[in-house]
Amino acid sequence: MCNDYRLEVDIASIAEDFESLQIKIKMPEGTPNVPAREDIKITDMAPILRSVEGERGIGELVNRRWSWPGPRGKPVYNFRSEGRAFSSHRCLILADGFYEFTDPADPKQKRLDKWLFTMRDHPWFCIAGIWRESAACEAFTMLGEACDRIQMNVAQAIEIHPGALAQVPHRDHDMWQGEKGKHEYLVNVIWPLSPFTRENGGTEFYPRSHGAHGITQSHPAPPVIAECLPGSAICFLGSTLHGAGANVSSAARRAVIFGYSLGWLKPYENLWLAYPPEVARTFSIELAGLAGYAQHRPNLGNYEGRCPSLLLSDDVSPLPGAIDALRPDQEMMVEDILARQRSGEVRPWLHIP
Numbered sequence: 001m002c003n004d005y006r007l008e009v010d011i012a013s014i015a016e017d018f019e020s021l022q023i024k025i026k027m028p029e030g031t032p033n034v035p036a037r038e039d040i041k042i043t044d045m046a047p048i049l050r051s052v053e054g055e056r057g058i059g060e061l062v063n064r065r066w067s068w069p070g071p072r073g074k075p076v077y078n079f080r081s082e083g084r085a086f087s088s089h090r091c092l093i094l095a096d097g098f099y100e101f102t103d104p105a106d107p108k109q110k111r112l113d114k115w116l117f118t119m120r121d122h123p124w125f126c127i128a129g130i131w132r133e134s135a136a137c138e139a140f141t142m143l144g145e146a147c148d149r150i151q152m153n154v155a156q157a158i159e160i161h162p163g164a165l166a167q168v169p170h171r172d173h174d175m176w177q178g179e180k181g182k183h184e185y186l187v188n189v190i191w192p193l194s195p196f197t198r199e200n201g202g203t204e205f206y207p208r209s210h211g212a213h214g215i216t217q218s219h220p221a222p223p224v225i226a227e228c229l230p231g232s233a234i235c236f237l238g239s240t241l242h243g244a245g246a247n248v249s250s251a252a253r254r255a256v257i258f259g260y261s262l263g264w265l266k267p268y269e270n271l272w273l274a275y276p277p278e279v280a281r282t283f284s285i286e287l288a289g290l291a292g293y294a295q296h297r298p299n300l301g302n303y304e305g306r307c308p309s310l311l312l313s314d315d316v317s318p319l320p321g322a323i324d325a326l327r328p329d330q331e332m333m334v335e336d337i338l339a340r341q342r343s344g345e346v347r348p349w350l351h352i353p
């Protein structure tokens, strides 16, 4: 989850863009001081555009702190909606890039490799957020949608032999029976190990077949073939209609595929069997987390009531004792209910608005 983003585009040109969208910007506290910054980090002040109660087409531009303190003091810098609608206190977080971090390519390097993500067709964008008053100040947090963390869904090598017939077109998200179209369940990345061509079964994708609208189409447009060379990556959503083509060439078509799904789903591959603790111990923390050695709040995928990353340590207690892994909003609710019971209230949950 993003803990570092960028805003170097000046506020005046962002305000102009909003005006062309017929969204009027008010600055109730005067023009906020927004220096161009390569890194905006948790607890920094940064500009947000917040909705105005009862008004449409108007936003208030203010500077606020990124993250509020959670019940145990940890900053709440992202929040998961879990299908809840937030009808008030919504805001847009202005950004022109965000960062993700991976283990360094050079093992001698101590710093993680830092990757910048930007919009391809526009110099800036917004991240969904909510804001609230906290004891110290008003603050905002990023609003996630469908899960706390992602997991590896599959890691597979695929070889399509000469003479193989075309695969039946399908959507990979159909392995799960939940409602489709509300949010995406997974994203796949195919890494070709041999050239993908029309002749050797290069994967066929049906344009605009993905997402809420795409999955309702009964007659999709003709497919495009992902012709590319090793070194390319083919990235597609689980809702995209696709299938391997027929291999009419004389050579095998080879690739590896890595898929990543919402962290609370049952993965395609049984991760703990595929990567038992003695194997996962050789992974980085991030990779071990993707391979199932991380809990998904609240309490999903635990081992004896604890995060399964416990199994990667040298000294594993047979009975480590359970600890709840709740989201900050759940922690707050539980602490409130316990406090009210201690002060004599009976079933206080019946009186929570």
Ligand SMILES: [Fe+2]
Pocket: 170, 171, 172, 242, 243
């Ligand atoms: Fe597939």
